[in-house]
Amino acid sequence: MPHPFTWVPGDHARHVSEDPVPPPGVEFPPDLTVTALCGREVTSAAGEIAWLWPTCPDCDGRARELVGAPPRTDSADGEQC
Ligand SMILES: [Zn+2]
Incomplete structure (x- = not known):
């Protein structure tokens, strides 16, 4: 059972998001805006x-x-961050 979150690089830090994003190993699309667990809106x-x-x-x-x-x-x- 995969964890329901993904690491998202954006805003000069690696954030974690529960938004649906590609799984690890898949090339991450740039300019994808997600809501990170810290509350920031992060553009990948x-x-x-x-x-x-x-x-x-x-x-x-x-x-x-x-x-x-x-x-x-x-x-x-x-x-940091
Ligand atoms: Zn964060």
């Missing part, structure tokens, strides 16, 4: 660089809640 970006952007900490935390994973213990990227 294309290219490998986009996937190297830092993780949105709000989306990361909410995604971890969805899957029941513990929150990050390292506070290093707490100030």
Whole structure:
């Protein structure tokens, strides 16, 4: 059972969205506007660089809640996004 959310690179960060988007492995369409878990409206970006952007900490935390994973213990990227 796949998780009901997808990572979306956009707005210079990697966000998580529950909107219907292509599954991982499928080329992600650019200029796709989705609502991220952090509440932002994110327009997806294309290219490998986009996937190297830092993780949105709000989306990361909410995604971890969805899957029941513990929150990050390292506070290093707490100030990003
Ligand atoms: Zn986000």
